[in-house]
Amino acid sequence: MANFKGADILSTKTLSKGEILRIMEVANDMLPFARKEKRSNLLEGKILASLFFEPSTRTRLSFETAMNRLGGKVITISGSEGTSMVKGETIEDTAKMVEQYADVIAIRHGQMGAPAIMADNADIPVLSGGDGAGEHPTQGLLDLFTILHEKGRFDAMKITIVGDLKHGRTVHSLSYLLSNYDVELNYVSPKALALPEKVTKFLDERGANYKEMESLEEGLEGADILYMTRVQKERFEDPEEGKRLQDTYVLNREMIERINPNVVVMHPLPRVNEISTDVDDLPTAAYFRQAGNGVAVRMALLALVLGKA
């Protein structure tokens, strides 16, 4: 992938430390543009095909903002409309058509592996915006970028990740990235929603230092970063059990102040009730800054794969 030109971003598993560092550096350079402090025409004349076959206004708007702020243009497929496009057409054929139109593709798809199929068939770079129960690599990268910005380093840190670790593709992509560094990982979830074997196996192969636990308070204690995600009660066979656990994993200001006042709180958003709004005003509540960092990281990825960084 060397200089990234023409590369696809489909997984965080295969990124080397050098590649990750390069993305972080370019994202840092992009911050003034993402923050509206400076203007750029770096990608003038380029078109992003923003193909969101599953609704995801959040990730879609972030990609489109990144492209627009670098002077590029966007063509969009969004949500249910996308279904009709693929109706009776293979992803392979869609890829071969869209490459005629755009310079780069961002794709969200309900089917795991769909972005990889698109990348195999399109002659232009493909950035995955999430695929079913697979990965969400650009989210993982913006999470990592946020950790770097909040704490100034990746190494020698304790990072606790909470919630639905089984289905959370964001958690998976971030975990693969963190396995490159000297960090202590704590995974907090009900047993039924623990990390899937594909992730623990990868962490084991990398010799990652991680623990699994069920107590949010235990995970909070001593953590540098607390990464919250949602526990969906509808995933439990016993609704009472689901309800109980959903309420167990609710972070509030009192808990933070009592157990670990310096912890940086992150969340991929949207939040439902797993972080009380009384946390929002803490200077260490980083989740909205995290959303802003997403624009810078996606600017970096667009510029890199288009050979313009």
Added chain:
Amino acid sequence: MANFKGADILSTKTLSKGEILRIMEVANDMLPFARKEKRSNLLEGKILASLFFEPSTRTRLSFETAMNRLGGKVITISGSEGTSMVKGETIEDTAKMVEQYADVIAIRHGQMGAPAIMADNADIPVLSGGDGAGEHPTQGLLDLFTILHEKGRFDAMKITIVGDLKHGRTVHSLSYLLSNYDVELNYVSPKALALPEKVTKFLDERGANYKEMESLEEGLEGADILYMTRVQKERFEDPEEGKRLQDTYVLNREMIERINPNVVVMHPLPRVNEISTDVDDLPTAAYFRQAGNGVAVRMALLALVLGKA
């Protein structure tokens, strides 16, 4: 609000005469750009988040045209897709995320007050594109601008407003604006669809000169402006009564020529059957010009709140 930079436009109630005049002046300066006679890059580098959680292609396209013709860019959420964005996410959180992406927000939302909540939580200006049974301030302003352009003044005029005055948020926003001027207002509607108390109370407090009546012909007589809106027959308990009134409030060319040939006819559109198409060719049929004026007024508002007017 002084110079409008950073201001939100959520209601026409709170605009002073000086502020209204300023908007009218800037909108007038924008006419050559709205009419495609001149090009502008005034808002180059700026992004409008066009968030239409309720479908409203008309207002949405008008805002997006205004932004595009001033050299800005647009990111869009439209219609049912919007529902999924807010599913489980508060408007407060949506605001805090979108402010990371865009420079200004235009929002249409089914829930009354939603634009105000967004404005309270976003650090960027918010322009309401209509909220449930609340207001539609940019429509009110473009209506006022149209009156000014058609008649050359606001004062010393008789203005008749017809139709569903109870639910018509457009009518409410325009009425608040007109209460600043020396005009005679006639409101024509069936009793069941008369102006709600919140509007009559406001008009009374301002000492506005207005009358309520049921006859379209009576309202037409002597009016300088006839502002038509739709009577929806499904709003009546007795369908026969609804049908009768719907047919009562149909303006045609014969009526105009017989009663008041000089009256300027306006309508916020879309029209159903309340203005016969034989009115369209009259030089005083202003409703399509009114739609065009909407682009100039929204250009003015975008430029003003972005500090670029």
Added chain:
Amino acid sequence: MANFKGADILSTKTLSKGEILRIMEVANDMLPFARKEKRSNLLEGKILASLFFEPSTRTRLSFETAMNRLGGKVITISGSEGTSMVKGETIEDTAKMVEQYADVIAIRHGQMGAPAIMADNADIPVLSGGDGAGEHPTQGLLDLFTILHEKGRFDAMKITIVGDLKHGRTVHSLSYLLSNYDVELNYVSPKALALPEKVTKFLDERGANYKEMESLEEGLEGADILYMTRVQKERFEDPEEGKRLQDTYVLNREMIERINPNVVVMHPLPRVNEISTDVDDLPTAAYFRQAGNGVAVRMALLALVLGKA
């Protein structure tokens, strides 16, 4: 139509040979921009209203790419959302509003004749993107452009068109165009899906040289161009008959190599199963190039009707 400025493109029936040639020439000039080799700002300051009241991401993205790559901007209505726009509003009124916003309209509509109504009522040029069982003129023109590029000529050729010739508006628009040239046309379809009388009558009036047949192999033999479309089995009363015919009209590599290795294969896309993927790698498989040509042809049409070619 002379120089095309201000013209509408609603049908291929009425285009003269001179006009067709002009479109082909300008499309040829546009190829470097469509192929991303050069950049252009030819249509800077212009806005395309991309009104797709029926979902058609393919044609829509092609039009929007063409506009964007020439430096123009786009406002979009897409799919089901479009329904709400026209709910209770006539196409006439929609036309009179959109002309206030945009410089040119591309419209797809389920109702045959809708683009013509829009063109009659809008003071800006209208390009049809397909109307019900009517025409699809820009597809016909890009098909013709592809034939010219693949074979270097229109004349002295045998062209075979296969599939649902009854409902295929693409087939109709292309047939009208081909009737201008000295070509031998073979139409292959089940009897139930043969060319409708409106097309055969037009071909007869023009004195076109055409044959109708039921065998794909017979049509393939000696053809310079094989234009495949889909046979929809659900159109048959007897499902068995539908299934049998659908499988009859499947082109694969073995057939091509056995019967006619030099034939150029075209398809308007999306493909379902009527061309085996083992055909894709043949240098004479032109269907993805055809999609790319669509951008150049739509660039040409946009530039011509806006008086910028």
